[in-house]
Amino acid sequence: MRITTWNVNSIRLRLEGLKRLVAEQAPDILCLQEIKVSNEHFPEDFIAELGFAHCLVHGQKSYHGVAIFSRTAFERAETRDWCDNTDSRHAYVRLADGIEIHNFYVPAGGDIPDPEKNEKFAHKLRFLAEMAEWFARRQRQDNRFILVGDLNVAPLETDVWSHKQLLKVVSHTPVEVAALAHLSASHRWCDAVRHFIPPEQRLYSWWSYRARDWETSDRGRRLDHIWVTPALRPALRSATVQRPARGWPKPSDHVPVTVTLEP
DNA sequence: ATGGTCGGAAGCCGA
Numbered sequence: 001m002r003i004t005t006w007n008v009n010s011i012r013l014r015l016e017g018l019k020r021l022v023a024e025q026a027p028d029i030l031c032l033q034e035i036k037v038s039n040e041h042f043p044e045d046f047i048a049e050l051g052f053a054h055c056l057v058h059g060q061k062s063y064h065g066v067a068i069f070s071r072t073a074f075e076r077a078e079t080r081d082w083c084d085n086t087d088s089r090h091a092y093v094r095l096a097d098g099i100e101i102h103n104f105y106v107p108a109g110g111d112i113p114d115p116e117k118n119e120k121f122a123h124k125l126r127f128l129a130e131m132a133e134w135f136a137r138r139q140r141q142d143n144r145f146i147l148v149g150d151l152n153v154a155p156l157e158t159d160v161w162s163h164k165q166l167l168k169v170v171s172h173t174p175v176e177v178a179a180l181a182h183l184s185a186s187h188r189w190c191d192a193v194r195h196f197i198p199p200e201q202r203l204y205s206w207w208s209y210r211a212r213d214w215e216t217s218d219r220g221r222r223l224d225h226i227w228v229t230p231a232l233r234p235a236l237r238s239a240t241v242q243r244p245a246r247g248w249p250k251p252s253d254h255v256p257v258t259v260t261l262e263p
Numbered sequence: 264a265t266g267g268t269c270g271g272a273a274g275c276c277g278a
């Protein structure tokens with residue numbers, strides 16, 4: 001089973017990219033974030049033509065929005081609200097084999113890394129804390145869960161282009177890294193990408209649109225993640241971060257991340 | 264040290 005996560009930054013502008021991603025990575029499950037479209041305007045015919053007969057779309061006009069596509073049917077499909085608001089940031093499905101897939105778009109958190117001065121940053125920390133609490137409550141040793149998405153945190157020093165220069169930049173501050181570690185501990189999650197790509201190696205999934213030349217300056221961050229619970233760890237086979245996608249025509253600022261499992 | 268660019272909405276806000 002191949003599962004891909006991609007923050008598309010508007011699905012309607014990324015249809016060609018989706019076609020190319022599916023041709024190159026052949027995912028069985030495709031999880032998108034920031035689709036930026038309401039459910040009624042979602043291009044489901046296009047997605048069906050890509051081979052995904054089953055869709056869970058949790059859209060929102062203009063902002064956020066997540067979706068899960070699958071070649072096989074879902075046993076259950078749900079969405080959930082967080083932090084007492086109706087942002088579309090979480091959708092999850094159960095597959096026939098009992099594997100549960102959670103697709104998240106964690107709040108970016110604004111510019112100022114101080115929850116007292118910046119409500120967006122406070123919201124991000126609350127969101128991660130609520131996630132940790134929820135997964136801790138659902139924790140069971142035999143759970144076969146996959147958590148994917150744009151978590152908007154780059155936890156390791158090698159997940160950013162300069163650890164030192166990003167210590168006070170939202171996405172890599174110690175308080176966010178601690179919040180993500182707390183979430184990771186909530187279900188003893190395994191970072192499926194770092195399972196294959198050693199932590200000594202620099203690895204990014206996002207490059208700002210603002211760089212003159214993203215590839216040469218290479219000031220990236222690893223914000224997009226795929227995690228699995230311990231029961232699925234022996235099933236992990238490979239992981240890829242599709243860096244070339246950042247150079248495609250009309251690119252998203254994020255690139256797809258894919259993990260293969262043999263459950 | 265600052266500003267740089269996208270996307271979607273409407274003539275700015277969030278990333």
